[in-house]
Each structure stands twice: as structure tokens, then as C-alpha cells.
Amino acid sequence: MALILVLAAMMPNVSAEYADVVLNRLSDANDVRPVIFPHWFHRIRFRCKVCHQELGFEMRAGANEIDMGKIIDGQYCGMCHNGQIAWSVDECHLCHSGKPGLQTGIRGSNQTGGPGRW
Amino acid sequence: MKFKHILHILPLSLSFALLAAEPSWKALAEDGLHDPTSPAIGVLQEPATALSLLPPDTTGNKVSWIRALREHYIEPRTNILPETKIEVLDMDIIMDKTGELPLVKFPHKPHTEWLDCNNCHDKIFIEKVDANPINMFAILSGEYCGQCHGAVAFPLTECNRCHSVARSTFTGKPGVQPKPASN
Numbered sequence: 697m698a699l700i701l702v703l704a705a706m707m708p709n710v711s712a713e714y715a716d717v718v719l720n721r722l723s724d725a726n727d728v729r730p731v732i733f734p735h736w737f738h739r740i741r742f743r744c745k746v747c748h749q750e751l752g753f754e755m756r757a758g759a760n761e762i763d764m765g766k767i768i769d770g771q772y773c774g775m776c777h778n779g780q781i782a783w784s785v786d787e788c789h790l791c792h793s794g795k796p797g798l799q800t801g802i803r804g805s806n807q808t809g810g811p812g813r814w
Numbered sequence: 815m816k817f818k819h820i821l822h823i824l825p826l827s828l829s830f831a832l833l834a835a836e837p838s839w840k841a842l843a844e845d846g847l848h849d850p851t852s853p854a855i856g857v858l859q860e861p862a863t864a865l866s867l868l869p870p871d872t873t874g875n876k877v878s879w880i881r882a883l884r885e886h887y888i889e890p891r892t893n894i895l896p897e898t899k900i901e902v903l904d905m906d907i908i909m910d911k912t913g914e915l916p917l918v919k920f921p922h923k924p925h926t927e928w929l930d931c932n933n934c935h936d937k938i939f940i941e942k943v944d945a946n947p948i949n950m951f952a953i954l955s956g957e958y959c960g961q962c963h964g965a966v967a968f969p970l971t972e973c974n975r976c977h978s979v980a981r982s983t984f985t986g987k988p989g990v991q992p993k994p995a996s997n
Contacts, residue, residue: 715965745933
């Protein structure tokens, strides 16, 4: 076990960046690429509480029933992705940039932690 | 050791040495998540472009986010809504039910610099000392501290960052600490 942990720690770039989130509840079914949400990019610009308190994102990948209607209404991502704070929903491909078929979930991190679910 | 054995070991040790020497971040097109044919590649910021400028850490995405914030490498917004109340609490909690491991010091300050009180209280932690049956099995399953640590905050391989207070030298009382420490 210790050896596995050590090896896991020594391989920093096996896949995604730490805490990237794949959102694919609806994307594949609607013929668009899944969304890749990079925590690293957002936390440089916003503290956790902005999204997880003000915007109401539950801290569990897959727990938020986000759809484009809500985003266009200014909820969830739409609070910033409105063409004012960040790019608007017209730029579909900038968020929907994942490989088709990816499973929803948090990546790049929980592999090091044990039998967790995140 | 025979020469051919050295040849077997050499590439492996070299790659470990390289990994240890310089933190590197995978390009988006090679991270296994982004579609390399997506028009977003080349437009989205690459992790290395941003993260290589921030103070380093040995784990997670190789950035000390606490230092990045404290030392003003980054100035992330605290709120979007003007009416949101911003609270930073400087209060340490010592937890002593840690078996033979060092005691856990939970510092509210670095947590509340990033998070709102409501993010943890009372959804994840009841706001009362000893009211939460925290244990490593639950944490490793993504509950309590494990909701962030191991997912987005430093991972659970870093035992001594939380188990940081030696039993032999701690003379105070567990629970809320009277004098806030500097971190």
C-alpha cells in the first residue's frame, strides 16, 4: 500500500490536472463534447466561496443539475459566463472541450487518496 | 552489479530524477480529458503557463495555494454579489482523538480565506467541538475533510500537514485554542 502511494505521488502527470471536473450528464446525449471544468484556472481568479456559496455549487461532482437553460438564465456558470465577467455561452466549444464518452467526476486527484468517492 | 542490469535501471532512475527535479504540467491536448481536436486547444490557458509562476508545492497541482494567496501572487475575488459578507476567522482547533498519531491542528484562517463558513457549517461539520465523529475511513471516502482534501485541496498522502502537533509537547487543552497561531 505504502509503495503504491509513493509511486502514485511520484507520477504527477498520469492524466488530468489536479481537480479537473468532467461534466457529462447531458453533453454526450446532446452531441456536444463534455465540459472540462478546471479548478486551477478558476481558483486563481475566484475564491472557493464564490462558486460554492454565492453560486450554489454543491461540493460533489455530479450533484449539481446544471443545464444550458439555467446557465443562460444566469445561474451556476451563467453568473460569470455572461460576456461580462467571463466569456458568454456563445463560446460553446471553450467549455465543451472534452473527449466524447468521458464519465462525469473529479479527476487528477482522488486516485492518490484511496478508496474514496468524490 | 552487471553492466546490463545498470542499463535496465538507468532509464527508470533518470525518469524519476526528471520528475523530481521540475514540476511539469501536462498540456491540455495531452491530459487525457481535453479533445485534442477541439477548437478550444490553443485558446484555453495552459496549466503550465499559469501554475509555473506560482509558489511551488510538492503535491496536488504543485502549487502552494495558501502562499499564492498570502503573498499576493494571486488576488482571487471574494464575491460577485456586493451584499455578500466576507468573514475570515483566526481560530485553531486541536483534535486529540487521533490514536497514536500526532494531534490534528485545524486552522480556521487559511480555510476561511478561501471558503465561507456555510461551506462547512453545518453541512459537513457541526459547529461544536467533539460533535463530529471524524475518522480517516470517512475522510478517505470523501467525507468530512476528505470532501476537499484529496479532491481539490492537498491530498491525503500528506498526513503530517494535519497531524502536526506532537503529543509529547502539547500541554494545552484540546478544542478551541486560546491564542491563534500565525497560520
